[in-house]
Amino acid sequence: MMTGQPIAEGLFTWPTDEPQLLGARCRDCAATTFPSQSGCPRCTGRSMDVVTLPREGVLWSWTVQGFRPKDPYIGPKEFAPYGVGYVDLGDVIVESRLSEHDRERLAIGQRMRLAIVPFVTDDPDAHWLTFEFGPVNDSDEGE
């Protein structure tokens, strides 16, 4: 298993061999958020429970970041493009970095799976971990 520290507390279960994102579901109306929050954005109630979210979903939309973001971005000064997308997990559609940034290999509708990966920075003492989704396998693309 990867060593390092999650980029933020409460985003995903860790350490574990089968990590999952942590969201919140409303006890009254079942609205689901990511990350977790205490108020329900749908029914305005205050009965949200922290829940684990499915590890696989379907790519809902995608793009490729083509330039280095400003602060508070902490990625390397030497910029490399990265994919960003929304993945439909059934009860909630989550935004995530993608393992893939080749536009020819990204398509709405393809199956995606969660992974916990190192988030590389220029600080040699930092060992951050973050979440990303990647295609389940190439032959599933476009389904």
Next chain:
Amino acid sequence: MDAAIVGIGIHPFGRHAAMSGRDMAIHAVHQALADAGIQWRDAQFAFGASMDGGQPDTLVSELGLTGLQFVNVANGCASGGSALAMAEIAIRSGAYDLGVVVGFDKHPPGAFNADPEEHGIGRWYGETGMMMTTQFFALKIQRYLHDYGIERRLLAQVAEKAFRNGEMNPNAWRRRALSVDEIEQSLMISDPLTQYMFCSPGEGAVAFVVCRGDKARTYSDRPTFLRAVSHVTRKFGSFEVFSPWLSPERGSSPSADGARRVFELAGIGPKDIDIAQIQDTESGAEIMHMAETGLCEHGEQGKMIDAGATEIGGSMPINTDGGCLANGEPIGASGLRQVYENVLQLRGDAGERQVPGEPRTGFTHVYGAPGISACTILTR
């Protein structure tokens, strides 16, 4: 009581190294006061909008210390529209007869960099590179193109129109027409959107003198009337800037809600509109907002654009001053620029970009993070 716009002022948009945001605001206010034939001391109230240009109410040190009510308004890219909406309510309520609205800004070069924690989102969201307005617009149009089978080439066509209109606007920032090829082949910012399909944060100022409708002719022989103004925030199920998650239960957007409301209030429909200025933060936003605001059906945009409907001489001229794409986006002023353009067009003062046929009814729509929309309907 409808509110009327009886004075308009603008400082050209773009980059002005020698001028502060406040300088531009004062320029625009003086122009608007002169247009209405009044002095600053006549104004009973003011609403001001600016994010990076300075604190609006401090303009009184230069304009005059008259003791008037001056409220600062901040609503992201919709700030200017919000300020005008508040002024309209101040008049409609009967509390005031005559006041000023001013929006101005002066942003540093490059993309906006919003602070995640100010938006109630963890810092990780920005640290890992997802707190980007550019990504949102790309993700939204990517899905939209897929859902409605809209051709990608339209993205460049919309930008091409914007710069062509901007060339005819002496107050625009980008005044050189660009070809579809130049736009498509510019730097890929966030797939499918290239550099010239995006507007840039910039500088500029717009001001209005507003008054009770029944007193409009005291100040102007060509008043325009704010028939309706709406201002809404997002509802559950919408898809907005800076959203770490969306609901699979898809709902209407604040742009759709704001437009529906303003048409209801005015008692007219999109078919009654002669000219429209809608938020085109990037060219895909113009395409999506055309349908969200009810100016066409979802999926109909390609047919309309190819038929020239959105051109200055078309059946539904859109963003006749070059929009955000050609003017840039000083967010305090941006929503007011749209209204300024409609006033010019309704007065018949738009010069070489004048919409033919003496337009009578104008629509504006501004959209801001994280899901705010302000719309107006203006008539003469």
